[in-house]
Amino acid sequence: MSLIQVSNLAVQFSRRKVLKNINLTLEKGSVTAIVGPSGSGKTTLLRTMNLLQLPSEGTVTVAGVTVDAKHISKTDVHKIRNQSTMVFQQFNLFKNMTALENVMSPLIYNKLAGFDEVKSTALGVLRNFGLESIADQYPVTLSGGQSQRVSIARAIVAKPKVVLFDEPTSALDPEMVSDVLTTIAQLAQQHITMVIVTHEIEFARQIADNVIFVENGEILAQGPANQILSTDGTGRIADFVNSLEKRVTIPKTPRANTGVVASRLRLLQSGTN
Numbered sequence: 001m002s003l004i005q006v007s008n009l010a011v012q013f014s015r016r017k018v019l020k021n022i023n024l025t026l027e028k029g030s031v032t033a034i035v036g037p038s039g040s041g042k043t044t045l046l047r048t049m050n051l052l053q054l055p056s057e058g059t060v061t062v063a064g065v066t067v068d069a070k071h072i073s074k075t076d077v078h079k080i081r082n083q084s085t086m087v088f089q090q091f092n093l094f095k096n097m098t099a100l101e102n103v104m105s106p107l108i109y110n111k112l113a114g115f116d117e118v119k120s121t122a123l124g125v126l127r128n129f130g131l132e133s134i135a136d137q138y139p140v141t142l143s144g145g146q147s148q149r150v151s152i153a154r155a156i157v158a159k160p161k162v163v164l165f166d167e168p169t170s171a172l173d174p175e176m177v178s179d180v181l182t183t184i185a186q187l188a189q190q191h192i193t194m195v196i197v198t199h200e201i202e203f204a205r206q207i208a209d210n211v212i213f214v215e216n217g218e219i220l221a222q223g224p225a226n227q228i229l230s231t232d233g234t235g236r237i238a239d240f241v242n243s244l245e246k247r248v249t250i251p252k253t254p255r256a257n258t259g260v261v262a263s264r265l266r267l268l269q270s271g272t273n
């Protein structure tokens with residue numbers, strides 16, 4: 001079942017089209033990686049998927065709600081934004097709130113439960129991420145990796161239909177990248193629909209079902225990750241992939257926790273719905 005559909009989309013800044021002729025369909029439960037050279041339009045494409053960036057042509061449909069560039073309805077934009085959350089490069093945690101309060105914030109904002117239930121739900125997600133011990137710390141005291149994992153916890157706590165990641169590891173010190181990628185890989189195993197802009201090619205190969213390659217504002221290719229990200233081919237995409245090729249290992253051990261994470265998420269989902 002398709003969850004996101006983008007048709008004939010274009011985005012223009014001043015007189016410059018930075019995205020054009022974009023057509024894509026993303027299935028519910030799938031993981032999609034968006035890759036491509038710097039400045040090609042990856043982040044802009046991601047931002048149009050929850051209408052943080054409005055299209056200048058075409059349509060965006062998320063979970064059955066369609067926004068058409070020709071007549072943008074504020075109500076529909078709001079509906080689509082409510083279906084998705086974004087994880088940013090720079091974490092964007094609320095600095096005046098503890099880690100726990102940050103994770104509680106979407107549930108409180110959307111009035112999804114009473115205070116005690118919100119608190120135990122948020123604590124449960126932090127526990128699943130191995131972050132319970134830093135629950136009462138403020139963002140300034142957290143490492144980059146911890147901050148990004150708190151921001152991922154905040155992104156999933158209210159069970160959005162899709163989570164959009166904008167280069168989630170690019171602001172991290174190298175030794176913290178693996179922890180964050182492991183957290184995202186665990187979510188992928190829960191079949192949470194995710195779209196990830198990333199330069200981590202090996203990671204994309206390991207967790208993505210589909211890859212979209214963007215260049216000069218257009219989709220040059222899209223398809224199964226192992227096909228698009230193959231190093232064997234020739235041509236523009238293979239050259240790009242080979243230029244980024246580097247090893248990112250997702251540790252095997254956290255997989256043992258995956259069942260726990262899965263059952264916790266199911267509990268959370270049944271508990272607050």
Ligand SMILES: Nc1ncnc2c1ncn2[C@@H]1O[C@H](COP(=O)(O)OP(=O)(O)OP(=O)(O)O)[C@@H](O)[C@H]1O
Nearest residue numbers: 013014018036037038039040041042043044045197
């Ligand atoms: N708000 C804006 N106003 C004007 N131009 C913009 C705006 N946002 C992005 N652009 C331009 O649109 C183009 C695509 O930018 P975008 O950030 O989507 O690329 P990207 O592929 O994500 O790049 P990177 O990998 O470097 O983050 C760039 O040329 C950028 O300068």
